[in-house]
Amino acid sequence: MKGKAWVIGDNIDTDQIYPGKYLPLTDVKEMAKHALEGIDRLEDFSELVAQGDFVVAGVNFGCGSSREHAAVCLREVGVAMVIAESFARIYYRNTVNIGYPVLESKDITQKVQDGDVLETDASNGIIKNERTGETIQALPLSGLEREISDAGGLLQYMKKTTE
Amino acid sequence: MGSTIIEKIIAKSTGKELVTPDERLWVDVDLAVIRDFGGPNVILEYEEHFGDQKVHDPNKIAITFDLHVPAKDEKVAGNQKICRDFAHKQRIRNLFDVGSGVGQHVLLEKGLVNAGDIIAGTDSHMNLLGCANSFASGVGTTDIVAAWAKGKLWFKVPGTIKIVLDGNLEKPTSAKDVILHVLKNVGCEGALYKSVEICGPATENMSLSERITLTSMVTEMSGKAAFTPPHDKIMDYLKKRTNKEQVGIFPDEDAQYEEEYDFDISGLEPQIACPDSPDNVKPVSEVEGTPVDEVFIGSCTNGRYEDLYEVAQILNKNKVADGVRLIVLPSTAEVARAALDNGLYQIFFEAGAVVPNPSCGLCTTGHHGILAPGEVLVSTSNRNFPGKVGKGGEVYLASPATAATSSVKGEITVPGGA
Ligand code: SF4
Numbered sequence: 001m002k003g004k005a006w007v008i009g010d011n012i013d014t015d016q017i018y019p020g021k022y023l024p025l026t027d028v029k030e031m032a033k034h035a036l037e038g039i040d041r042l043e044d045f046s047e048l049v050a051q052g053d054f055v056v057a058g059v060n061f062g063c064g065s066s067r068e069h070a071a072v073c074l075r076e077v078g079v080a081m082v083i084a085e086s087f088a089r090i091y092y093r094n095t096v097n098i099g100y101p102v103l104e105s106k107d108i109t110q111k112v113q114d115g116d117v118l119e120t121d122a123s124n125g126i127i128k129n130e131r132t133g134e135t136i137q138a139l140p141l142s143g144l145e146r147e148i149s150d151a152g153g154l155l156q157y158m159k160k161t162t163e
Numbered sequence: 164m165g166s167t168i169i170e171k172i173i174a175k176s177t178g179k180e181l182v183t184p185d186e187r188l189w190v191d192v193d194l195a196v197i198r199d200f201g202g203p204n205v206i207l208e209y210e211e212h213f214g215d216q217k218v219h220d221p222n223k224i225a226i227t228f229d230l231h232v233p234a235k236d237e238k239v240a241g242n243q244k245i246c247r248d249f250a251h252k253q254r255i256r257n258l259f260d261v262g263s264g265v266g267q268h269v270l271l272e273k274g275l276v277n278a279g280d281i282i283a284g285t286d287s288h289m290n291l292l293g294c295a296n297s298f299a300s301g302v303g304t305t306d307i308v309a310a311w312a313k314g315k316l317w318f319k320v321p322g323t324i325k326i327v328l329d330g331n332l333e334k335p336t337s338a339k340d341v342i343l344h345v346l347k348n349v350g351c352e353g354a355l356y357k358s359v360e361i362c363g364p365a366t367e368n369m370s371l372s373e374r375i376t377l378t379s380m381v382t383e384m385s386g387k388a389a390f391t392p393p394h395d396k397i398m399d400y401l402k403k404r405t406n407k408e409q410v411g412i413f414p415d416e417d418a419q420y421e422e423e424y425d426f427d428i429s430g431l432e433p434q435i436a437c438p439d440s441p442d443n444v445k446p447v448s449e450v451e452g453t454p455v456d457e458v459f460i461g462s463c464t465n466g467r468y469e470d471l472y473e474v475a476q477i478l479n480k481n482k483v484a485d486g487v488r489l490i491v492l493p494s495t496a497e498v499a500r501a502a503l504d505n506g507l508y509q510i511f512f513e514a515g516a517v518v519p520n521p522s523c524g525l526c527t528t529g530h531h532g533i534l535a536p537g538e539v540l541v542s543t544s545n546r547n548f549p550g551k552v553g554k555g556g557e558v559y560l561a562s563p564a565t566a567a568t569s570s571v572k573g574e575i576t577v578p579g580g581a
Contacts, residue, residue, distance in 0.1 A: 011351060011440070013548045023200045024231075024238040026207055038550050060352045063385060064548060066287045067201055068303040089356050089387055090287060094303035144187040144317060154305050155212050158313055 001080045001122070003052035007114040008039060010058030014091070017062065017070040031069050032076035051078040054118055058084065058109045062091025068098065075100045081122060083108055083138060096145045099153035103127070105138035165415025167323035168390045169358040172279055172298045172412060184322040184421070192223065193297075194275055195310035196284035198266055199228040203242040205285065205307045206249045212308065218253050219314040225257040225275055226250055227266030232522045234261070235530055264495030264521035265463045267292050267299070268375075272497050274404035278393065279412050283310055288382050288463045288545070293389040294374035295401055296412055298358075300388055321387045322421035323358045323414075324349075328365035330429030335579035337473075338373035339465060339543065339562035341365070342380045343434040345426060347444035354386035357421065360414060361391050365428050371397055372467035379464040380545050383441040433577055435541075436560035439549045447565050447577045456538040458483075458570035459552075460563050461492025462526050465543035468493075468501045470563040475507045477567040477578070478514040484573030489516040490532050492524040514571075525552055534558075541569045 016038035018031070025031050036045040036055075055074060061084035062070055071094040074082060082095070083103045095102045101122040108127075112118065117130040125140035141149050151157035166174065166181065174182045176190040197205045209218075218224060226246050234240035243261075250258040263269045266286055270276050278296035282289060285307055292299035302316070310316050326345060332338070345361075359381045366377070374391045381389030393411045401409045432446040460466075460474050471493060483489040491511050493499035499521050502508055511518050517531070525532035526544050534540055536555025543566050547558035561569070564578035 011548075015548060015550050019550065024236075024242055026204055026242075060355070060385065063351065064287070064546065066285050066301040066303055068204070068305065069201075071303070086352065086355065088385060090301050090303060093306070097303055097305040097309075148317070154309050154317075155208075155312075158309055158315075159212075162313060 001052060002117065002119045003054050003080050004050065005054045005056045005112050005114065005116045005118050006049070007056045007109055007112055011060045011063055012039070012057055013064035014062060014067050014070040015064055018067060018073050023067060023069065028072055028076045031073040035073040035077040046077050049077055049079065052080045053078065054120065055079050055082045056108055056112050057082065059086045061087050063088035066090045068094045071095050071098055071100055081120060083120070083127065085109065096141065096149050097154040099149050099151070099156070101141060101149055103138040103140060105136060108136065111136055164419060165417035167358065167414045167418045167420065168360055168392070168412050169298055169321060169323060169388050172281060173318065173320055175279060176281055182320045184320050186320045187317060188320060189315045189317050190281050191314060192283055192310040192316050193280040194223055194225055194282045195307050196225045196227065196266065196270065196282065196286065196289070197307055198230060198286055199232065199243050199246060200230045201285045201304065202226060203245040204304045206245050208304055209308045209311055213312050218311045221253055221255045223314065224255045224311060225270060226255065227259045227263065227269055228261050229264060229266045229523045231530055232261035232520065262496055262520055264493070264498070265466060265523055267463060268466070268494045271295060272404065272495055274406065276401065277405055277407060278398065278401060278409045283307065283316055288379050290381055290386060290389045291375050291379035291463060294371060294378045294391055295397060296390065296393045298388050301382070319356070321356055321358045323360055324354055325420040325423045326359060326361045327363035327423065327425045328361065328428055329363055329425065330365055330427040332365060332428060333430070335564045336431050336433055337562045337564060338369060338376040340431060340434040341428050342377050343436055343444045343560065344428070344431055345424070346380060346383055346442050348424065349384050351383060351440060351442045352385050354381060354384035357386055358388040358390065359384065359386045361389065366391055367394065370469060371400055372469040375467060376464055380441070383545055433562060433565050435565060435575065436547055438547055438557040438559065441546055441560060447561065447575065450575050451577055453575040454539065455487060455541050455569055455574060457488045457490070457532060457534065457540045458566050459490045459492070459525055459532060459540060459542040459544065460566050461490070461494060461524050462544035463494065463523070464545045465563050466492055466494025466498065468498045470543070471498065471502050471507055474563045474567040475510045477564060477571065478516070479510050481514055481571045483515040483570050487570055487573050488532065489514070489570040490524065491516045491518050493521045495521050541566045541575060
């Protein structure tokens with residue numbers, strides 16, 4: 001996967017990823033339009049982002065509420081993957097359950113600048129930064145989480161294993 | 164090797180003698196809960212994958228309406244109807260419609276929570292039910308669909324952090340001030356992926372309501388579950404509500420903790436979390452004098468009868484300051500009823516407060532009382548991230564006593580003064 005990085009800060013909560021006022025929306029295409037709208041400089045993110053871009057975030061990405069919208073909206077708007085220094089618990093869980101892989105990588109916001117072009121491999125966690133030439137080893141999913149994500153998500157996994 | 168509370172609960176559910184942190188296990192879910200918002204997505208996803216197939220067990224499902232209640236617009240009305248129709252079709256009896264109050268509190272009052280239960284909900288403050296000795300955790304939409312269909316969920320056994328509270332709580336300092344103080348030290352990510360046990364001499368006599376305040380804010384430490392080892396009164400409360408015997412679950416003496424914090428809370432001053440983070444905590448005295456536009460007393464952290472009673476003592480024969488809006492919100496219909504019967508509503512109305520129907524109120528940009536940019540709110544709720552109560556608004560988190568006192572003075576004020 002190759003795309004441009006959108007670098008954002010620490011503790012980006014679900015209200016910034018997907019503002020609470022859009023919770024009543026149920027159509028994923030509509031949800032996509034509001035991705036990252038709660039971050040001031042990214043109010044128009046859904047128009048600026050290109051398919052296959054990456055979101056690169058600091059620690060505790062996705063803290064706050066349990067809304068799965070916050071994972072779904074990024075997938076639907078075309079973000080290939082979120083790479084964060086750490087994820088909030090429910091956010092991480094949601095990405096596994098919908099089969100939308102994420103990578104955890106310490107100090108990533110110091111190694112990547114806004115607009116850098118990255119090449120990543122979700123299966124082994126290797127991230128290459130074109131501008132710096134650096135190869136970064138991130139933490140890919142493993143164990144049960146990996147199996148669930150690879151099956152396409154929790155429901156697909158359960159159907160496969162219980163039928 | 165001994166076990167912590169969460170290890171014991173998960174072990175019991177999986178039939179294993181012992182479980183250890185980081186193990187991934189499938190557990191039986193005793194209750195899987197949705198709310199009026201976010202909930203319709205669960206139903207749509209369930210029907211997309213399972214069509215009209217009967218749910219695994221309708222008695223292990225609950226639906227609570229607490230956020231935009233009664234429906235604030237057509238979209239919400241449609242969503243609530245999706246929930247009601249599904250409950251009817253699937254014979255789900257535990258639907259608590261508009262007017263019931265904040266979800267987890269309603270579940271507790273209605274006898275749906277037992278010691279040792281595993282409860283999952285699309286509500287990040289589910290873990291406050293650890294005050295009643297259950298492993299309750301906030302999860303996403305897909306998790307609930309899975310629990311409804313198969314009765315099971317996967318969990319990684321979390322490590323446990325022990326928080327020991329020593330000393331004595333001295334009024335006007337309250338459980339809220341204590342948990343803010345703890346949060347300041349543990350930090351917003353301090354309990355990420357962890358279970359938290361809050362114990363120690365200072366907690367032993369704490370009431371259910373105080374324990375709710377403590378466990379609810381473990382969410383702001385990013386905790387997965389929260390517990391206060393129960394005393395007899397908590398067990399009696401559960402027994403009365405559920406009509407079932409309750410067996411309390413306690414940690415073993417030699418349980419393994421990943422971290423331990425000790426706090427002596429004797430002499431602790433009232434605390435306040437300043438914008439824009441719940442761990443940006445200072446003594447109230449440091450920000451005294453900050454003008455306020457609005458005060459909110461309620462939420463899953465501080466909407467119990469005891470909270471309202473304390474507020475009524477402060478508001479009695481006082482008026483809310485000119486230009487300040489005070490919203491007082493009982494967490495459930497039962498709390499509201501007690502407040503009404505005991506004359507608290509009279510005091511609130513005479514002071515000039517607005518008292519909406521039991522719900523989450525303005526929390527999560529819900530109903531009643533969103534801020535305009537630049538306005539300042541003192542809230543007894545649990546989060547003050549940017550935009551939480553309206554874009555550009557500034558939110559301070561404090562105890563009911565600090566909030567009520569500040570509403571009368573029109574500025575942030577240390578409670579308990581002359
Ligand atoms: S009161 Fe606020 S934090 Fe608590 S459950 Fe309701 S919306 Fe969530």
